[in-house]
Amino acid sequence: MLLSIAVAASASQARADQNGIRTVLLPSPSIPLVTIRLVFQVGAADDEPGKEGIAALTAAMLGEGGTVQRTWSEVLDALYPMAADIHFYGDKDAYVFMGTVHRDNLDAFASLLAEQVLTPRFANDDFTRLRQDAIDTITKTLRGNDDEDLGKQALGTLLYPKHPYGYPTPGTVAGLKAITLDDVKGFYARTFTRDRLIVGVAGGYPEGFPDRYAARFSGLPLGGPRAPLPPSPKPQGKQLVFVQKSAHGDAISMGHAIDVTRGDDDFYPLAVAASYLGEHRTFNGVLMLNMRQKRGLNYGDYAYVENFIQDGWTTFPLPNIPRREQHFEIWLRPVPPKSAGFAIREAIYETDKLIREGIPAAGFEATRAFLLNYVNLWAQDGSRRLGFAIDGVLYGKDVLAELKARLPKMTKDDVDRAVRKHLSTANLSIAVVGDNVKALAEALVAGKPTPIVYDTKDTPADVLEEDQTIERYPLDVSASRLKIVSARSLFEK
Amino acid sequence: MTAQAKAFPFPTTEKTLSNGLRVFVVEYDSPGLVAYYSIVRTGSRNEVEPGKSGFAHFFEHMMFRGTKQYPTNKYNAEIKAMGADSNAFTSDDMTVYHILAGTSALPTIVTIEADRFQHLEYAEAEFQKEARAVLGEYNKGASDPLQPMVEALYDHAFQVHTYKHTTIGFLRDIEDMPNQFAYSRQFFDRYYRPDNVIVLVVGDVKSDTVLPLLEKNYGAWTGGPSRPAVPVEPPQTKEQRTTVPWKGDSLPMVLAGYHIPAFSPSSVDSAALEVLAELVFAERSPLYKRLVLDEQKVEHIDGSAERHVDPNLFTILARIKKDEDVPYVEKAIEDEFARIAAQGTDAKTLSEVVSRTRYAFAGQLSTADKVALVGAEFLALTGNLSSIDETFATLARVSVADIKRVAAQYFTPQNRTVVVLEPEK
Numbered sequence: 001m002l003l004s005i006a007v008a009a010s011a012s013q014a015r016a017d018q019n020g021i022r023t024v025l026l027p028s029p030s031i032p033l034v035t036i037r038l039v040f041q042v043g044a045a046d047d048e049p050g051k052e053g054i055a056a057l058t059a060a061m062l063g064e065g066g067t068v069q070r071t072w073s074e075v076l077d078a079l080y081p082m083a084a085d086i087h088f089y090g091d092k093d094a095y096v097f098m099g100t101v102h103r104d105n106l107d108a109f110a111s112l113l114a115e116q117v118l119t120p121r122f123a124n125d126d127f128t129r130l131r132q133d134a135i136d137t138i139t140k141t142l143r144g145n146d147d148e149d150l151g152k153q154a155l156g157t158l159l160y161p162k163h164p165y166g167y168p169t170p171g172t173v174a175g176l177k178a179i180t181l182d183d184v185k186g187f188y189a190r191t192f193t194r195d196r197l198i199v200g201v202a203g204g205y206p207e208g209f210p211d212r213y214a215a216r217f218s219g220l221p222l223g224g225p226r227a228p229l230p231p232s233p234k235p236q237g238k239q240l241v242f243v244q245k246s247a248h249g250d251a252i253s254m255g256h257a258i259d260v261t262r263g264d265d266d267f268y269p270l271a272v273a274a275s276y277l278g279e280h281r282t283f284n285g286v287l288m289l290n291m292r293q294k295r296g297l298n299y300g301d302y303a304y305v306e307n308f309i310q311d312g313w314t315t316f317p318l319p320n321i322p323r324r325e326q327h328f329e330i331w332l333r334p335v336p337p338k339s340a341g342f343a344i345r346e347a348i349y350e351t352d353k354l355i356r357e358g359i360p361a362a363g364f365e366a367t368r369a370f371l372l373n374y375v376n377l378w379a380q381d382g383s384r385r386l387g388f389a390i391d392g393v394l395y396g397k398d399v400l401a402e403l404k405a406r407l408p409k410m411t412k413d414d415v416d417r418a419v420r421k422h423l424s425t426a427n428l429s430i431a432v433v434g435d436n437v438k439a440l441a442e443a444l445v446a447g448k449p450t451p452i453v454y455d456t457k458d459t460p461a462d463v464l465e466e467d468q469t470i471e472r473y474p475l476d477v478s479a480s481r482l483k484i485v486s487a488r489s490l491f492e493k
Numbered sequence: 494m495t496a497q498a499k500a501f502p503f504p505t506t507e508k509t510l511s512n513g514l515r516v517f518v519v520e521y522d523s524p525g526l527v528a529y530y531s532i533v534r535t536g537s538r539n540e541v542e543p544g545k546s547g548f549a550h551f552f553e554h555m556m557f558r559g560t561k562q563y564p565t566n567k568y569n570a571e572i573k574a575m576g577a578d579s580n581a582f583t584s585d586d587m588t589v590y591h592i593l594a595g596t597s598a599l600p601t602i603v604t605i606e607a608d609r610f611q612h613l614e615y616a617e618a619e620f621q622k623e624a625r626a627v628l629g630e631y632n633k634g635a636s637d638p639l640q641p642m643v644e645a646l647y648d649h650a651f652q653v654h655t656y657k658h659t660t661i662g663f664l665r666d667i668e669d670m671p672n673q674f675a676y677s678r679q680f681f682d683r684y685y686r687p688d689n690v691i692v693l694v695v696g697d698v699k700s701d702t703v704l705p706l707l708e709k710n711y712g713a714w715t716g717g718p719s720r721p722a723v724p725v726e727p728p729q730t731k732e733q734r735t736t737v738p739w740k741g742d743s744l745p746m747v748l749a750g751y752h753i754p755a756f757s758p759s760s761v762d763s764a765a766l767e768v769l770a771e772l773v774f775a776e777r778s779p780l781y782k783r784l785v786l787d788e789q790k791v792e793h794i795d796g797s798a799e800r801h802v803d804p805n806l807f808t809i810l811a812r813i814k815k816d817e818d819v820p821y822v823e824k825a826i827e828d829e830f831a832r833i834a835a836q837g838t839d840a841k842t843l844s845e846v847v848s849r850t851r852y853a854f855a856g857q858l859s860t861a862d863k864v865a866l867v868g869a870e871f872l873a874l875t876g877n878l879s880s881i882d883e884t885f886a887t888l889a890r891v892s893v894a895d896i897k898r899v900a901a902q903y904f905t906p907q908n909r910t911v912v913v914l915e916p917e918k
Contacts, residue, residue, distance in 0.1 A: 030522075033856060073786055076777040081845045083852030100859075102852055129789050136744060136792060136814065144742030144916070147636035246740035249632035281580070283557065284573045293565070296625030299633050315578055334632040366573055373576020373595055380526070380860040456621035456671050488742065 012389040017211070019218040021194050024389050025210050026202035028382055034106050035383040036213075037098040037200035038117055039320050039390050042191045044171070045092045045164040045229060051179050052493075053134055053171015055191070058184050059095040060130040062192070063088030066121035075112065084109045086116060091307065091321040092165050094394070100383055103204050110209075114216050120188065127181045134170045135177070142168060143487045144245070147334060151251040151433045154243050154490060158429035159257055159327050163232050167491055174493035193223030200390045202382035229324050232257055238477050240430045240444070242437035245487035249298070249334025250434035252344060256427045257327045258305065262395040268406045269418035270305040270328075276359055276367040276415075277303035277351065278330070281315035284370070286350050286363075287330070294463050296456060297343055299333045303351075316378045319387025322394045328423055340432065341440055341450025345473040348425045355423055358416035368407050375403045426476070438484055445479045500854055501881040503864065506700035512714050513688035516707050517878060518700040519868065523861035527596045527696035530865045531606055532873050533588040534691070535684040537660040538802060541721045542676075544669065547627070547662015550583040551670055552680050554623045556590065557581075558615040560608050565619075571605055578862075583660050586802040587873035593862045596697045600706060606692075607710035610685055617674045624670035631667050639810075641737050642748045642912050646808070649733040650750050650910035654726035656805055686717040691872045696861035726804060728752075733910040739917065744792060745816050746914040747823060750806030751903050753798055756874055758883035765895040766798035766807060766903070767888070771846045772838055772896065773829055774809070780829045784811075790818045794826075800874055806910070807903065819913060827904075834901035837893040847888055854885070 013025045046055050063086060066072040079085060084101040097117055101109040142150055153168045160166035170176075194217055201210045234257050260266045278285030280302045283293075287301035306326040311318040330351065335343040359367070379385040379400060392398030432440070443450055451471040459467075504520040536549050559565035572579045577594035592602050634640040644659050651657035661667070692711070694703050729752055756763050773780055774796035784791040796809040813822050858864050871880050 033859065073777075073782050076782075080775065080777045080849060083849040083856065100856060102855065105852075125786070125789075129786065132789070132814065133792055140742050140744045140916075144739075145637050148633065150636075248635040249629070251636070282573075283579075284569050289569075292626050292629070294622065296622035296629075298629035299626055300629075315580070333629060334636075335629070336632075366570065370573045370576045374578070376525070376576070376595070377578050377593055380523070380862065382859075456618070456625060458616075458618035458621070460618070 012385070014389070014393050017214055019194055020222070021214050021217055022198045022393060023210055023214050024198060024200040024386065024393060026382060026386050026389060027205070028202065029204050031204045031382060032103055033100050033382065034103050034201065034203040034205045035098065035100040035386055036110060036113055037096050037320065037383070037386055037390060038113065039094055039096045039198045039200065040192055041094050041196040041226060041394070043090050043093045043095060044169045045324070046191050047164055047171070047175070048187070050175060051183055052167055052175030054175070054179050054183060054187050055095070056090065056170045057131055057134055057176065057179060058187050058192070059088055059090050060134070061122060061126060061184055062116050062120050063097055065126035065130065066123050067115045068119040068121055069115055071121065071123065072126055075116070078112055082109050086113055091169055091309070091323065093323050094320055096320040098383070106205060106209070110213055114213070117192070118217065118219065122181060122185055124181060127184065131176055131179065135173060137170050138168060138173055138491050143490060147245070147247055147251040147433045150243060150487065150490070151253040151431050152331070154241050154431035154433065155253040155255060155329070155429060157490070158235065158239055158241055158431065159255060161233055161235070163230060165323070165325065172491050172493050189221070190223060192220065194218065194220035195222050195224070196226065198390050198393060200386045202386035232325055234427070235429060236427055237481060238426070238428050238430065238475065239481040240432070240441065240477060240483070242441045242482070242484045243431065243433040243487050243490065244437055244484060245433065245435065247334070247433060247435045250337050250340035250432050250437070250440070251334045252332040252340065252430070252432050253329065254344070254347065254428050254430040255327045255329035256424065256429060257325060258422045260422055261306065261323065261326050262391070262397050262399045262402070266418045266422060267305065268402060269410060269415040270422060271403065272364070272367050272371065272410065272415050273354060273359060273419045273423070274303045274305045274328070275371055276363050277354060279374070280304070280308060280310065280317070286354070287347060290350060291332070291343065291346055295452060295459070297339060297452070298335045301333065301347070302331050304329045304331070311384070319384060319391050322391055336453070337434055337436065337440070338453040340434065341443055342452040342471055344430060344432070344444070345450060345475065346470050348428065348475070349470050349473045351423070352425050355419055355425070358419070359412055361412055364412040364415060368410060371403060372407050375400050433487070441482055441484055444475055444477050445482055447475065499882050500851065500885040501878060505878055506704070507878070508704055510687065510708060510711060512712065513716060514690060514692065514711050514714060515876070516692045516704065517694070517868070517872065518698060518703045519693070519695040519864060520698065520700070521695050521861045521864050523696045525596055525697055526861050527594065527599050527694060527698050528861045528865035529592045529599070529602045529606065530693040530695070530869045531590040531610065532691040532693060532869050533684060534586070534689050534873050535588055536584050536586045537658060537662070538585045538655050538723055539684065539720070540655055540658065541723060544666055545673070545676065546658035546666045547660070547670070548673070548676070548680060549588055550660050550662065551624065551627050552677060553581045553583045553588050554627055555615060555620065555677060556609055556613060558613070558619050558623060560612040560614050562612065563605055563608055568605055568609070571601055575601060585656060585660060585805070587869070589869050589873070591862070591865065599698065599703070603706045603710045610690065611714050613681055613685070620674050620677060621671040627670060628667050631661055631664060634661065638737065638739050638743050638746065638914050642746065642914055645735050645737050645912045646748050646750050646806070646910055649735050649912070650729070650752070650806055651726055653724040654803060655723055656726070656803065682717055683720055687711065687714045688716055691876070693865055693868050693872060695865040695868065723803065729908055732906045736913045736915050738915050741917065743914060743916040744812045744814065745819055745916060747809070747811045747813065747819060748912045749809045749826070750910045752804060752908050753807045753903050755802060755804050756800035758875060758880040759887055761887060761891060761895050762899055763798070763800070764884070764888045765891045765899045767850070768843065768846050768891050769833065769896055769900055770796050770798050770807070771850070772833060772842070780825065784822060784825060790814055791822055800870070802874055823911070830900050830904035834897055834904070837897040840893065843891070843893060843896070847891070850888060851885060
């Protein structure tokens with residue numbers, strides 16, 4: 001049966017072959033590079049209870065483990081002269097295995113990539129190495145080397161309690177320790193199926209290549225419908241987690257779950273609202289202007305209406321990390337501990353202002369104009385364009401095409417209505433990573449003022465006046481909804 | 494891809510304006526997009542006065558604080574209206590300002606960029622607030638043990654040269670930045686001058702329309718005072734070694750640096766050191782396979798000969814799974830350099846390294862912005878784009894004897910500085 005899937009992105013072609021394998025193609029004959037993305041709709045959401053991390057570990061066995069035909073060491077030898085590498089990454093609902101190669105080396109590279117996915121070796125030494133790497137990632141790197149990511153992952157535990165989104169994608173320590181090599185083999189057979197696969201090809205590939213290539217995956221079994229996500233509890237009221245560890249500043253993430261993804265109409269006005277509050281790594285958002293530029297609180301302050309991972313050193317979103325459920329998030333980069341309470345209050349104050357008063361007309365027009373051009377920068381090369389086209393298939397809507405089509409017709413009322421419907425600071429979950437967080441937690445619960453501490457002079461009078469409001473801004477935090485935990489206790493099970 | 498093909502194959506126009514400003518226009522197939530890079534050939538290497546470490550990077554922040562004609566909010570509104578990706582970065586040797594936007598925005602970009610490079614003006618209160626954003630940037634990086642490790646490596650490896658401090662600077666100097674308003678004006682006066690800046694425009698543009706725009710907007714910019722010399726580092730005579738304690742969890746790590754010469758596109762040593770980095774540390778190298786795959790003592794290892802204006806370091810980083818294996822891993826790295834110094838490598842492996850480096854470089858040039866980024870690095874280091882082709886021509890000439898020679902010459906204990914991260918138990 002031939003299925004046809006409409007994709008809004010210009011020049012991309014998406015379809016499914018007689019085996020049900022979906023393909024997304026972006027031909028650019030003049031470009032000498034070819035990108036392949038093999039996206040499986042498998043992620044941490046598929047982890048089995050007590051085996052948290054099995055999806056990520058299985059993906060690692062495919063992405064940096066050997067094949068039946070060769071050890072991982074031999075794969076590395078084969079890849080080297082092609083000047084290509086196999087990359088893989090994933091999240092809760094998908095993993096992608098990919099690479100970009102000069103078309104001189106396409107056939108050899110494509111074969112190796114297919115081999116990785118179709119005939120994994122499942123060698124004991126790969127398993128030992130990759131499972132230990134995953135445990136170290138949680139116990140050493142996440143807990144001790146990256147407070148900003150730790151804050152985001154701690155927020156995840158509040159947003160998604162008793163839900164497969166509620167722990168880091170690499171898993172938990174207990175989950176990883178419980179996984180055996182046989183578990184991984186079983187998980188692979190059940191979930192890396194051809195009905196969960198999309199084969200994406202972009203660039204200057206020869207005619208007929210994508211069909212020939214997609215056919216190589218026809219030997220994968222069919223898996224049947226994927227289990228739905230368990231219901232997300234959507235906690236009511238504010239809840240906070242304070243993560244205690246040695247730190248120079250306090251890293252802060254806050255947010256709440258929303259019922260909107262790129263597949264929903266309301267996503268697009270919400271994206272305008274988030275961009276107005278704080279587009280990732282840009283300087284024009286309300287949070288950035290008021291917290292960094294006016295007050296010198298920290299390095300950056302941003303807002304999102306979906307899970308966001310930055311693609312490498314760019315400022316743009318990483319494609320192929322779709323989620324079936326999403327959340328609103330505010331990210332405050334580390335602030336001085338003495339002003340952390342103020343920073344939390346200011347982020348809530350600015351968000352409340354947007355919800356209460358709506359987006360200012362001029363702010364709406366400027367943000368709409370910005371996004372109309374800015375989204376053109378999100379997919380500058382074939383690999384990223386392909387990634388977004390595949391996401392378009394997964395969500396049913398291509399975010400780039402949708403924004404370009406919807407923004408010219410969008411109104412300020414559309415944004416205000418979506419903001420009022422979906423965003424609320426009353427139900428925020430807040431995660432703070434820092435040293436001596438106990439005093440801050442107690443001050444916030446007691447409703448005490450948390451003034452900003454300036455060690456700079458000549459702060460303008462209007463800013464100082466607004467500071468008086470912000471330092472007393474009501475938080476309504478109950479002691480029963482507050483946890484203080486040590487970094488070492490997180491993600492143990 | 495043939496060895497004779499140009500590594501940087503794009504039509505390029507170069508011009509030096511009468512005030513000394515050099516401009517490069519690279520025509521690249523990126524329909525409707527242009528990357529606009531302003532390259533200041535000043536970085537933390539130029540922070541010669543005591544107490545001023547981190548200042549080039551801090552000054553990069555101040556460049557977004559406006560002029561009379563375009564105060565911060567107006568500048569930001571212009572950037573927002575064009576939907577641009579706009580930012581800047583600073584390294585040891587350069588400060589680079591970049592804007593990626595639609596080609597139709599180019600006249601506005603030239604206007605606002607030329608304006609801020611000539612007429613930057615900010616009040617002390619704004620200066621102080623920005624100083625605290627820089628402290629925030631330091632604090633952001635401080636949860637990564639690499640920040641104190643890199644700081645310790647360069648502090649110990651250099652005695653008089655300004656590479657002694659990192660680009661972000663020493664914390665004590667960052668904390669003092671709000672008090673350096675007067676110095677910041679001097680810094681601008683000294684380094685933000687046409688003979689120290691290069692403008693690079695890459696994308697869907699034609700040089701005959703871009704050059705007049707640049708001449709019109711930058712033509713009145715004038716030269717400034719002379720600039721202080723950067724001290725010359727004497728040769729290191731004995732091994733330097735230190736530990737960095739780490740409060741909290743981490744894998745133990747080793748960061749080592751060996752002194753190597755300044756980058757030069759015609760230097761066989763520069764090219765041979767880049768090849769050596771691949772031979773020793775690439776994922777298919779014997780050392781990587783031994784430590785990471787077979788013995789599984791190391792989670793990550795890499796090494797690189799980064800390009801610098803003055804003599805700098807070949808750096809090596811290893812994240813090690815157990816504390817007790819740190820000396821073993823150090824010895825394994827040392828032994829591998831000694832092995833290559835004695836035995837070299839075979840011609841096929843060398844040829845594969847050169848080929849991979851060429852292909853990988855070609856793969857990097859996949860967007861106007863990436864072409865501009867690569868071009869900016871070479872312009873900052875060498876002052877011209879022809880240095881890219883020259884670098885790859887030199888690479889093609891590297892012989893097995895060159896590899897043996899640089900491995901023996903530079904990778905000696907007395908030329909080495911080692912920093913070991915010691916996580917608390």
